[in-house]
Amino acid sequence: MAAPTIPLIAPRDLDFVLYELLEVERLLERRRFADHSRETFEATIATARRIAEARFRPHNRANDENEPRWDGRSVAIIPEVKAALDAFSEAGFMAAQADFDQGGMQLPVTVAQAAFGLFTAANIGTAAYAFLTIAAGNLLEAFGSNDQKRVYLPPMRAGHWFGTMALTEPQAGSSLAEIRTMAKPAADGSYHLRGSKIFISGGDHELSENIIHMVLARIDGAPPGVRGISLFLVPKFLPKTDGTPGRRNGVALAGLIHKMGYRGTTSTMLNFGETEPCIGTLIGEPHQGLACMFHMMNEARIGVGLGAAVLGYAGYLYSLDYARTRAQGRRPGAKGIDAPPVRLIAHADVRRMLIAQKAYVEGGLALCLMAARLVDDEKTHPDEAERRRAALLLEVLTPVVKAWPSQYGLAANDLAIQILGGYGYTRDHPVEQYFRDNRLNPIHEGTNGIQALDLLGRKVRMAEGAAFRALTEAIEKDLGAAGSAAPSDETVVEIALALGDALAATRSVTARLVDAMDKDTDRGLANASLYLDMMGKLVVGWLWLRQASLAAKALAAGSSETEFYEGKRQTALWFARYELPQTSLQASLLTGGETAAYDMRDAWF
Amino acid sequence: MKVLVAVKRVIDANVKVRVKTDGSGVETANVKMAMNPFCEIAVEEAVRMKEAGVATEIVAVSCGGASCAETLRTALAMGADRGIHVQTDLALQPLGVAKLLKAVIEKEQPKLVITGKQAIDDDSNQTGQMVAGLLGWAQGTFASKLTVEGEQLRAKREVDGGLETVLLKLPAVVTTDLRLNEPRYASLPNIMKAKKKPIEALTPDALGVDPTPRLTVLKVIEPPKRKSGTKVKTVAELVEKLRNEAKVI
Ligand SMILES: Cc1cc2nc3c(=O)[nH]c(=O)nc-3n(C[C@H](O)[C@H](O)[C@H](O)COP(=O)(O)OP(=O)(O)OC[C@H]3O[C@@H](n4cnc5c(N)ncnc54)[C@H](O)[C@@H]3O)c2cc1C
Numbered sequence: 001m002a003a004p005t006i007p008l009i010a011p012r013d014l015d016f017v018l019y020e021l022l023e024v025e026r027l028l029e030r031r032r033f034a035d036h037s038r039e040t041f042e043a044t045i046a047t048a049r050r051i052a053e054a055r056f057r058p059h060n061r062a063n064d065e066n067e068p069r070w071d072g073r074s075v076a077i078i079p080e081v082k083a084a085l086d087a088f089s090e091a092g093f094m095a096a097q098a099d100f101d102q103g104g105m106q107l108p109v110t111v112a113q114a115a116f117g118l119f120t121a122a123n124i125g126t127a128a129y130a131f132l133t134i135a136a137g138n139l140l141e142a143f144g145s146n147d148q149k150r151v152y153l154p155p156m157r158a159g160h161w162f163g164t165m166a167l168t169e170p171q172a173g174s175s176l177a178e179i180r181t182m183a184k185p186a187a188d189g190s191y192h193l194r195g196s197k198i199f200i201s202g203g204d205h206e207l208s209e210n211i212i213h214m215v216l217a218r219i220d221g222a223p224p225g226v227r228g229i230s231l232f233l234v235p236k237f238l239p240k241t242d243g244t245p246g247r248r249n250g251v252a253l254a255g256l257i258h259k260m261g262y263r264g265t266t267s268t269m270l271n272f273g274e275t276e277p278c279i280g281t282l283i284g285e286p287h288q289g290l291a292c293m294f295h296m297m298n299e300a301r302i303g304v305g306l307g308a309a310v311l312g313y314a315g316y317l318y319s320l321d322y323a324r325t326r327a328q329g330r331r332p333g334a335k336g337i338d339a340p341p342v343r344l345i346a347h348a349d350v351r352r353m354l355i356a357q358k359a360y361v362e363g364g365l366a367l368c369l370m371a372a373r374l375v376d377d378e379k380t381h382p383d384e385a386e387r388r389r390a391a392l393l394l395e396v397l398t399p400v401v402k403a404w405p406s407q408y409g410l411a412a413n414d415l416a417i418q419i420l421g422g423y424g425y426t427r428d429h430p431v432e433q434y435f436r437d438n439r440l441n442p443i444h445e446g447t448n449g450i451q452a453l454d455l456l457g458r459k460v461r462m463a464e465g466a467a468f469r470a471l472t473e474a475i476e477k478d479l480g481a482a483g484s485a486a487p488s489d490e491t492v493v494e495i496a497l498a499l500g501d502a503l504a505a506t507r508s509v510t511a512r513l514v515d516a517m518d519k520d521t522d523r524g525l526a527n528a529s530l531y532l533d534m535m536g537k538l539v540v541g542w543l544w545l546r547q548a549s550l551a552a553k554a555l556a557a558g559s560s561e562t563e564f565y566e567g568k569r570q571t572a573l574w575f576a577r578y579e580l581p582q583t584s585l586q587a588s589l590l591t592g593g594e595t596a597a598y599d600m601r602d603a604w605f
Numbered sequence: 606m607k608v609l610v611a612v613k614r615v616i617d618a619n620v621k622v623r624v625k626t627d628g629s630g631v632e633t634a635n636v637k638m639a640m641n642p643f644c645e646i647a648v649e650e651a652v653r654m655k656e657a658g659v660a661t662e663i664v665a666v667s668c669g670g671a672s673c674a675e676t677l678r679t680a681l682a683m684g685a686d687r688g689i690h691v692q693t694d695l696a697l698q699p700l701g702v703a704k705l706l707k708a709v710i711e712k713e714q715p716k717l718v719i720t721g722k723q724a725i726d727d728d729s730n731q732t733g734q735m736v737a738g739l740l741g742w743a744q745g746t747f748a749s750k751l752t753v754e755g756e757q758l759r760a761k762r763e764v765d766g767g768l769e770t771v772l773l774k775l776p777a778v779v780t781t782d783l784r785l786n787e788p789r790y791a792s793l794p795n796i797m798k799a800k801k802k803p804i805e806a807l808t809p810d811a812l813g814v815d816p817t818p819r820l821t822v823l824k825v826i827e828p829p830k831r832k833s834g835t836k837v838k839t840v841a842e843l844v845e846k847l848r849n850e851a852k853v854i
Contacts, residue, residue, distance in 0.1 A: 005619050011637045035797065039678055043796040046639070046679070051790055053619060092793030105793040561635055 008121040048115035055084040056122035063125040063264030089159025113372040121310035125264020136163025143284040162208040181217035194273035203268030204253040211236040231289035232280035250276030261436030301402035308441035309364030312409030315416030316357040357412040363540040364405035396467035399451035404536035406441035452528035489552035498576040505587035526598040534586040548572035609715035612644040614676040615726040643721025646781040649788035652684035681799035682791035688804035701816030703735035708812035722780040733780035743773040
């Protein structure tokens with residue numbers, strides 16, 4: 001039996017987020033989840049934890065050290081990857097959110113994402129294949145024709161066939177308007193695709209019987225720009241009439257890309273229709289490809305944010321364990337060399353790095369699972385107005401959910417390395433790998449810079465500011481509740497005051513920036529990343545206030561878990577004292593329309 | 606053939622166990638719990654017997670507080686057909702559990718009882734043997750392979766000197782060793798199915814058993830910390846250390 005190890009995502013914290021903060025048990029009242037109970041949720045998480053610990057975590061380092069290799073004919077991947085993914089599929093996780101009648105478990109998105117977070121924390125390189133397959137399946141389910149769904153969905157939900165998302169091309173990264181892959185209509189209603197894609201994760205391998213690519217391409221004669229992009233389904237093997245994989249389609253691996261992290265996942269350059277015809281079928285309407293993709297983007301971006309948060313979390317728990325074990329140095333106040341060395345955790349500077357990590361990773365986890373909870377509300381809330389409100393909140397929160405954990409989960413990984421000192425820099429400990437793996441998250445699924453433009457340029461202005469208003473009102477409501485809670489808790493009140501300031505600042509800054517963009521779009525958006533960071537602090541500060549309120553309530557009610565709740569409240573206080581006040585400097589730069597960077601010229605560098 | 610498996614709820618194998626500050630026991634409040642790994646092997650073996658058409662019904666039994674129902678649910682999700690929960694908040698010891706199991710077994714009349722060889726919390730390695738003793742049944746402990754042959758059971762046992770094969774007359778009690786099988790995970794569809802399977806609640810009173818502990822725990826302490834190792838430079842130094850420090854040669 002394996003020796004005791006550091007858990008993947010602290011179990012008590014995950015329960016706290018699910019059952020106390022997000023009250024997932026309230027979802028049981030909804031018809032879709034009527035067959036579930038807290039027991040089925042807990043059993044799901046328990047199974048996820050076991051498979052993640054037994055099948056995913058053990059080869060995390062091996063994945064890193066044995067990048068997939070291609071000999072020109074096939075891609076070699078260490079066998080543990082397939083064994084892990086098979087266990088994942090056999091346990092039903094590929095279909096965790098899918099309907100019962102599709103062989104799914106019909107789990108709330110919140111619980112399914114929480115379970116998936118455990119696999120990601122254990123081994124993001126292996127988990128990514130599942131992530132892509134689930135996302136491609138969801139896309140197919142939402143927009144595929146009945147025929148497409150009949151042939152492709154069951155093997156994907158069962159994990160026999162995997163999926164990919166093939167958007168990026170060498171000249172079309174952040175700007176998908178530049179996509180050049182072409183699709184020529186064939187007589188039988190299908191299309192012949194020609195072009196090349198780059199960076200396609202999971203684009204080739206022998207882990208599954210078939211690979212189903214979701215490809216963005218232009219139909220011959222389509223309008224230029226994003227209005228002319230369509231979505232196609234391109235299988236690696238064309239299914240025979242009996243549904244089994246048949247002959248090889250003309251999608252060919254042109255090469256593997258070698259990366260700093262995420263090495264277990266193949267990153268591929270793919271050629272479509274170069275030597276053999278590449279047959280694809282249209283998903284959804286012509287020229288609606290991006291709209292289809294974006295429909296799925298909210299959930300995919302929650303997945304990216306969650307991945308970043310849990311990699312941060314893994315590093316935090318590792319460095320915490322290390323800080324409790326490693327003896328080094330004496331307290332500054334200790335006299336003489338005779339005193340025995342203390343554990344690292346006894347040093348104030350180490351506790352500083354631990355509490356910052358705790359604030360980032362637990363804040364990030366809460367943020368991403370709250371977004372998942374909004375997806376559940378958007379889909380299943382019995383009240384139409386509430387569904388709309390959830391949808392609006394999701395719109396404005398998605399850039400934050402993707403970008404904030406990507407940045408601060410990585411910051412946490414940086415601190416974890418620092419806590420281990422020289423050992424953190426070696427490959428004898430996993431923290432350096434967590435950092436390298438996590439470094440992808442600010443880049444893919446829309447770079448953080450693109451998220452900033454999306455937030456300020458689109459989301460806060462959409463529907464005449466309705467999404468932004470929904471967010472500020474939600475925060476205000478919780479501020480009110482925190483202020484009027486009895487018995488009143490000094491710490492909670494202090495946090496609420498700090499958050500109230502940040503909220504007021506964000507409101508006035510947002511109004512100013514909307515005006516500024518109306519006058520000069522480029523200048524108005526010049527500090528979009530700063531704005532995104534400010535919004536991140538506000539939103540995560542809000543989640544910390546909610547966590548602190550729950551903790552104070554539990555402590556006042558005499559909970560026996562004093563250490564757990566004290567830790568929550570104290571971390572919230574740290575966030576309110578160290579992070580939230582930064583919004584005031586950010587607000588002054590944003591309000592003043594700061595242009596020191598904007599005015600810098602190419603030739604001056 | 607009806608098979609009865611006994612399952613125990615213990616601190617999860619991955620948790621670092623901490624002794625309570627007052628030395629009265631180990632900390633279990635807010636600690637992640639799970640089914641004892643040897644009991645999982647017992648459930649798995651029963652499920653495989655059912656899949657092979659040898660077993661017809663699998664009854665999982667657990668004795669203890671309310672949360673044992675969760676452990677039973679896990680057994681049901683792995684493939685057991687129904688559960689029996691003997692509810693008591695007493696700190697049970699092997700003899701008490703064995704008596705409770707005996708009462709349940711007399712009621713259920715299974716042909717085979719499978720338990721773990723030990724539980725990873727107290728490592729007693731007693732319950733299975735006691736059950737067999739109380740019932741006067743044959744026992745095959747530390748089993749690493751089981752085959753039912755008509756009215757007999759062939760059990761390969763892991764003993765100190767190697768492997769021993771015994772032929773048991775049914776009904777019998779078997780305790781599982783690590784290598785008997787690799788337990789399956791409770792899959793999501795089976796978790797849903799388990800919800801609909803029945804768990805019967807019984808009490809020691811109703812079974813006419815008094816499981817009050819007979820042993821008193823005086824004190825629980827952490828094992829001494831292992832000293833860190835040293836590297837020796839030569840074989841001579843090693844021999845010297847083995848002779849004079851460790852005093853083993
Ligand atoms: C490991 C890995 C896996 C990936 N997996 C997939 C996949 O499965 N499928 C897929 O389709 N793609 C995938 N990608 C591609 C990824 O989505 C792109 O790399 C990403 O969208 C950025 O595009 P780019 O690399 O061309 O960078 P560029 O677009 O060239 O951007 C470079 C920099 O310029 C900034 N920038 C660009 N445009 C603007 C703008 N308009 N305003 C302000 N700043 C801007 C960016 O923020 C960035 O900092 C993957 C990438 C990696 C590294």
